[in-house]
Amino acid sequence: MGENVAVIGVGHTEFGELWDKSWVELVEEAGLQALQDAGIMKGDIDKFFLGNMSLGMFGGQEHTASKVFSEIFKGDAESEVLGRRIEGACSSGGLALEASFNDVLAGAHSGDDKIIMAGGFEKMTDKPTDQATKILSAASDMGKELGFTFPALYGMLKDRYIQETDAEEEDFDHIAVKSHKNASKNPRAQYPFEVTHDKVKNSFRVASPTKLLNSSGIADGAAAAIMTTEKKAKELGSNYVLLEEVVGVNDSIALFEREDVLTLVSTKKAAKRAYKSSGLTPADVDVAEVHDCFSIAEALALEDLGFSPKKEVWKWIKKSLSGCEDKEAPIPYELPNNSELYVNTSGGLKAKGHPVGATGIAQAVEVTEQLRGEAGERQVPGAKVGLTHNVGGSGGTAVVSLLRKP
């Protein structure tokens, strides 16, 4: 059992327009919450991996791991904490989770029970929304030169999906209704209010057929998760969950280089490997936090993660979520490969918020709390297995993790 990885503490700031806090204060807040939750001290951390997409473009600061070391860890006398920043656009947090997981495993193989913190943050709202949208296009292929924005890129995917299937545009709007409903039970959410299907359907077209209420917003926030070996977690008496696997996979950054734009090959491969190495299947998953930067992205994710055959999930979305305005959160999907799957109980990127570098870690925080039975009004009864799914760009990178109640 010495080579199992355990998440022993998590932290998560409020997501939103947090103009009264600096980025480093947000990282500190999430990090200290995670330390407190784990019941350990700063100096117990061996290393941290920090996911951030672009504080350079958002705030003119790089070398953030050194700054975090200075502000948070250096005071701790002889502490020799190491800090490294990882960047993979909106999957930066997921890649920090992956690097941390790999580091714990590598330590375990040489008999060293390391304690690693995975952190992620973004500070986006200091820029006006149009500038922030331009900065985010740096995650796509030559976004600056080609002038594509992500609402447009995902709009193209939605258009194509509608062309290739019998789905109608408004089928996807149910997803936003469900996510807002879930977010209304999440005190950390950026948009903790409910929306009706009509409201989503009639919302402003940002880049048709992507509408405002199909889209995640611009947000500030940070999240942190501390992990070590299960052996060490037991020694520490932690209230832990097992991190069974974290797999990050690359694909072409540009949509036009893909054989089938409606398949995110990176997601598909990452999921396949994660299921294989953990021995789990889509049917085993009780809760999933998936990368719903736009409504169509949640639909595609459900297919690529194996919960539905390709080009069929829209039927199940319609069936599961029609009229969900009147149901109580959290609201499950019924899917062909999973009879009751709770997706984005946190509210997801759509309604909890998407400070991009934080997202991959924030997803792991939500799933950890669900598996510990501490998700409050969002709690999925008896949740035993959880999945996170974090995408960079429109699938140039995808990271899938599987977590399990011990």
Place this chain on the structure above:
Amino acid sequence: MGENVAVIGVGHTEFGELWDKSWVELVEEAGLQALQDAGIMKGDIDKFFLGNMSLGMFGGQEHTASKVFSEIFKGDAESEVLGRRIEGACSSGGLALEASFNDVLAGAHSGDDKIIMAGGFEKMTDKPTDQATKILSAASDMGKELGFTFPALYGMLKDRYIQETDAEEEDFDHIAVKSHKNASKNPRAQYPFEVTHDKVKNSFRVASPTKLLNSSGIADGAAAAIMTTEKKAKELGSNYVLLEEVVGVNDSIALFEREDVLTLVSTKKAAKRAYKSSGLTPADVDVAEVHDCFSIAEALALEDLGFSPKKEVWKWIKKSLSGCEDKEAPIPYELPNNSELYVNTSGGLKAKGHPVGATGIAQAVEVTEQLRGEAGERQVPGAKVGLTHNVGGSGGTAVVSLLRKP
């Protein structure tokens, strides 16, 4: 011997104002050179770590590992190469070297002989020099808000050094003379011309006492190094050198938070650990590529790396390098802890060039070629042990590696 790491191939573009090449073409050029040098194919690579400080601010593009995957690796049919970007300002390359080294070791511990490529690049000259200088200040503590530039920060260190010792400003100018002399023998160098001591002494004051010819310039370039286990290197019949250790250490990002600004604690600790774990000492080192972004930085590095007691190296610089205009390159130092040390035979950051994210890898390329006896006119006879030293900011991060001829 299965856990020794071997560098089996290296690549290095010309450094300079390369306006006719895109950043991804530079990365491809260095990467393909390294593959050819190693005698392996793209698909043999398991993973690459890409060091880059800020293509976001320099060129509006993030998610660079995905782009490199798309352009270089994806064509290779079923290749499952993974790409990750690491950022630690000017030490991004060194951190990619460290991540690659750790990944080979981790694989070896679980019986997997991975082949990893460490790459680094920067594309800086598309911006005017004043804008590039501002972008680089993102590596310092709140550089944007405080208005510090690196010529100014290192100027403060030089001033302080002169105040605390009997060194004179012009003592440091010998370093630039030596580095340009070395660069004149390096076909990849940005500034492959010689300069006299008088010319350095009388050059324009960029941020007094930092003069133009004490400073590295703004450059484009990329470098790559492929590594695996020594066992695998032997199987492949590679002409390899051993990478004994790579250690990256953090310190406070701001100078004012340090007990003694004239000691880069990150360099000192990284060197100490690298020497300890490899069993090597400063006296064993034949060639060293150190982070001479400014002349004072090379002097401080020689002290912090253990080649001279603190605050004394200026005497040895004066003694070793006075009148070196008239000597043949490469020109060694005589130092109290190393009787003949060749430093920055490549020309260093000063004269070979400093495309910041490439530097940490480029240093390893130079040392590898020296240890293989392939450094041409710059060859240090009988070089057996080499060191690289790569700094982020003004010491918020430092990475030290030790290499050895097998």
